[in-house]
Amino acid sequence: MKQSHDRLTLKGVGKSYPLATGPLRVLEGVDLEVEPGEFIALVGRSGSGKSTLLRLVGGLEEAGEGEIRLGERLIRGPGIERGMVFQEPRLFPWMTARQNVAFGLKEGTAGPQAGRTVEQYLQLVGLEAFGDLYPHQLSGGMQQRAAMARALVSHPQVLLLDEPFGALDALTRIQMQREILRIWGESKGTLILVTHDIDEAVFLGDRVAVLSDHPGTLREVIPIPLGRPRDRSSAEFGRIRTEIFNQFFGESQG
Amino acid sequence: MPFPGKNGNSSFQRLVLPLFVPALVLVFWQAMSELGYLRPSILPSPLAVAKTLAALVASGELPTHLGISLFRVLQGFGIGTTLGALLGLAMGLSPLFNRFLSLVTGLLRPIPTIAWIPALILWMGIDEGSKVTVIAVGAFWPVLLNVFQGVRGIDRKFLEVGKVLEKGPWTLLIRIILPSALPSLFTGLRVGLGFAWASVVGAELIAASSGIGYMIMYAREVSQPDVMMAGVFVIGLTGLLMDALILRLERRLLRWHKGWEREKG
Numbered sequence: 051m052k053q054s055h056d057r058l059t060l061k062g063v064g065k066s067y068p069l070a071t072g073p074l075r076v077l078e079g080v081d082l083e084v085e086p087g088e089f090i091a092l093v094g095r096s097g098s099g100k101s102t103l104l105r106l107v108g109g110l111e112e113a114g115e116g117e118i119r120l121g122e123r124l125i126r127g128p129g130i131e132r133g134m135v136f137q138e139p140r141l142f143p144w145m146t147a148r149q150n151v152a153f154g155l156k157e158g159t160a161g162p163q164a165g166r167t168v169e170q171y172l173q174l175v176g177l178e179a180f181g182d183l184y185p186h187q188l189s190g191g192m193q194q195r196a197a198m199a200r201a202l203v204s205h206p207q208v209l210l211l212d213e214p215f216g217a218l219d220a221l222t223r224i225q226m227q228r229e230i231l232r233i234w235g236e237s238k239g240t241l242i243l244v245t246h247d248i249d250e251a252v253f254l255g256d257r258v259a260v261l262s263d264h265p266g267t268l269r270e271v272i273p274i275p276l277g278r279p280r281d282r283s284s285a286e287f288g289r290i291r292t293e294i295f296n297q298f299f300g301e302s303q304g
Numbered sequence: 305m306p307f308p309g310k311n312g313n314s315s316f317q318r319l320v321l322p323l324f325v326p327a328l329v330l331v332f333w334q335a336m337s338e339l340g341y342l343r344p345s346i347l348p349s350p351l352a353v354a355k356t357l358a359a360l361v362a363s364g365e366l367p368t369h370l371g372i373s374l375f376r377v378l379q380g381f382g383i384g385t386t387l388g389a390l391l392g393l394a395m396g397l398s399p400l401f402n403r404f405l406s407l408v409t410g411l412l413r414p415i416p417t418i419a420w421i422p423a424l425i426l427w428m429g430i431d432e433g434s435k436v437t438v439i440a441v442g443a444f445w446p447v448l449l450n451v452f453q454g455v456r457g458i459d460r461k462f463l464e465v466g467k468v469l470e471k472g473p474w475t476l477l478i479r480i481i482l483p484s485a486l487p488s489l490f491t492g493l494r495v496g497l498g499f500a501w502a503s504v505v506g507a508e509l510i511a512a513s514s515g516i517g518y519m520i521m522y523a524r525e526v527s528q529p530d531v532m533m534a535g536v537f538v539i540g541l542t543g544l545l546m547d548a549l550i551l552r553l554e555r556r557l558l559r560w561h562k563g564w565e566r567e568k569g
């Protein structure tokens with residue numbers, strides 16, 4: 051990720067999918083301003099439109115309503131300045147881990163400098179010894195880390211992560227959360243991370259955006275006034291977690 | 305390998321097991337001949353066929369005919385697969401182009417290759433041209449269909465990755481579309497080579513003055529059933545070897561694919 055000076059702005063963003071039974075409203079009136087270098091954690095139930103929102107910012111879907119801007123520029127399609135890690139690793143099975151990461155480089159980048167960059171990012175995600183393995187020879191977590199490195203090599207201004215730790219066990223997950231904080235800290239790019247794990251959201255985000263469902267609207271954007279590294283067992287952490295939990299299940303059950 | 309019996313991969317199972325049935329058939333066949341149930345002028349014994357086969361190889365007659373047939377296959381297969389792969393790729397990439405050709409391909413594809421032979425002889429004469437064309441037609445369809453399906457069936461998720469990274473159409477084609485269609489191409493090549501081989505023999509049976517098919521046909525005319533049977537056996541053996549060759553190439557080029565399929569379950 052690159053030091054970015056462009057603010058990401060979503061204004062009245064809405065999205066419907068045409069279905070046989072009529073249009074399905076997935077997102078409605080989403081307003082969000084993401085400061086340059088900010089870490090946003092996006093939480094919501096399954097099916098609330100988190101992936102859809104990320105795909106809109108990534109330019110893979112077109113918003114039916116509203117607009118999304120990076121700086122002054124209207125987002126109309128995908129761009130390498132907005133890196134994306136999908137919900138599943140999507141590594142190319144015919145490329146080694148190293149080749150997959152190298153594929154993330156900007157078109158036309160080659161030569162020894164490019165090779166060094168690739169090695170550097172393999173190392174960043176802890177795969178320097180596994181560069182020659184094919185995806186099917188990597189564990190699920192390693193695949194997801196390789197996908198992360200592929201999205202990072204081109205230094206995107208904005209990194210969009212769709213539940214990148216969803217398939218990981220709890221221990222690897224916690225380790226990867228620390229890693230992502232370190233990577234983000236080194237580059238100070240803008241980061242939006244989708245998760246349905248409230249604990250993860252509070253641990254990582256500068257702010258936590260809560261998406262309600264049917265249709266998905268931004269219910270609240272909660273700032274996390276905690277320094278890093280955060281202590282999951284602290285009273286303040288617990289208070290914020292409960293607050294977000296109540297957004298979903300109501301005060302009574304909190 | 306913890307359960308060799310289940311995988312069917314021990315060398316016993318791989319090399320010895322397939323030999324049982326042929327051995328049984330040969331023994332039975334030889335016994336029937338010895339007992340006088342089979343007339344040598346209709347079906348000679350396996351030993352007699354083997355002797356003839358050895359003589360045909362030694363005299364150079366069989367290698368010459370086989371060489372001629374193989375050379376024809378090489379040319380026809382090369383032309384047919386190249387055209388099939390290119391057209392399959394174009395049809396897979398462009399739904400419009402596919403629509404444009406759908407009626408033509410739909411109409412021509414069900415025609416058996418053999419049915420073309422008389423027409424081709426009429427148009428091109430009895431010489432090499434007509435035979436190479438028949439082989440090309442035989443190899444063309446399986447390659448076309450498989451490449452088409454391979455390109456069409458590409459996982460859109462992979463293309464999205466390319467788009468997010470702003471890759472150009474050329475990179476998408478070379479690095480994503482072609483590799484993901486490669487397993488289908490190989491399926492097409494394997495089937496196509498089988499068809500090509502069957503087509504050359506067919507064409508030589510009908511009209512030729514050389515080649516393994518001609519050798520069989522001529523043997524029938526001059527009442528040499530042993531030569532006939534030796535020829536038939538060699539056709540089968542050659543087909544088997546060609547398939548093994550292409551399978552080997554596939555294993556080498558598509559090592560990632562096997563592992564990937566296994567992981568997906």
Ligand SMILES: Nc1ncnc2c1ncn2[C@@H]1O[C@H](COP(=O)(O)OP(=O)(O)OP(=O)(O)O)[C@@H](O)[C@H]1O
Pocket residue numbers: 067068074076094095096097098099100101102103137246
């Ligand atoms: N291409 C599509 N066509 C029609 N409907 C779609 C399409 N993609 C998503 N949807 C619908 O949009 C809604 C939101 O989907 P989305 O994938 O954004 O949810 P999500 O919040 O990411 O869920 P999860 O946590 O399970 O990944 C769902 O109801 C889904 O059925």
Ligand SMILES: [Mg+2]
Pocket residue numbers: 100101102137212
């Ligand atoms: Mg999702």
